[in-house]
Amino acid sequence: MIDIHTHILPGIDDGSPDLETSIKMAEIAASEGIDIMVATPHFIPKDKEIERDRVLKKTEELNEYIKNKAGLDIAVYPGEEVFLSPEVPDLFSQGKLITLFDGGKYLLVELPMMSIPPYTKDVLHALMLKGAKPIIAHPERNREIARDLDRLKELVSLGALVQVNSLSFYGVFGRDAKHTAQRIVAEGMAQFMATDCHTARARSPRYLKTLQMLPQSKINLLMQENPEKVMTGRDIEASSERDKKSGKMNLFQKLTFFLGQL
Ligand SMILES: [Fe+2]
Secondary structure: OEEEEEOOOOOOOOOOOOHHHHHHHHHHHHHOOOOEEEEOOEEEOOOEOOOHHHHHHHHHHHHHHHHHHOOOOOEEEEOOEEEOOOOHHHHHHOOOOOOHHHOOOEEEEEOOOOOOOOOHHHHHHHHHHOOOEEEEEOHHHOHHHHHOOHHHHHHHHOOOEEEEEHHHHOOOOOHHHHHHHHHHHHOOOOOEEEOOEOOOOOOOOOOHHHHHOOOHHHHHHHHHHHHHHHHOOOOOOOOOHHHHHHOOOOHHHHHHHHHHHO
8 A cells, every 4th residue: 555644754843753763653554554655744834844855865764774674665755745825836836845756746735723724725726727736635634624524625626636544534633533534535535545644653654444434445546546646647536436436335334434423
């Protein structure tokens, strides 16, 4: 499987504090069947603008260690999780941001936790005019979206893609985030699931428990097929018949979903 959102690079943001933790995280990922990870440290315009060369160098060093010293079969690629602000489209066209896999098109962006700022639609639109394809990270954790899913639908209708966190299904971010993640996937709005791992403990790179809540075919789509398209620069349809079909839950999963709504 391919994990497109991780904070596995050591000592660069609020994720892994050191190499030892990064290796533990890679071991957990390998035990879950993840073989490709994108390192996506936080980039916050005007506040924490990490330099692209630093991310590329740290990714290379971590890969070297994972393969040659830890002997794990995991490849780490560079990327960033960019806090959405009015400066982002210009930063993108200036080449200051790292897209997923450093592939040029798919940009992982995050909203504030509590609100959807009034400039959000304009910024997403401007990014797309410049050739970027924004992927909204964990919208289920945004309070306005959890309250009203139509707020996310508005952004999806503009052409933005959606990534849910596997750990939201575990309940790590609370009941609202869990139910919102379930609804986003059930309504066919998500193209990706990723771990957004920060540690080797509670927020570690795990997803296998989501098999109790989602069909295997859906997980394959969200963690293998669509991420592969990102990796190779191919297009992804926002919502296809294939996506809706694979989103069908079996009886047990439906029961789990509806009980969770009570
Ligand atoms: Fe993140």
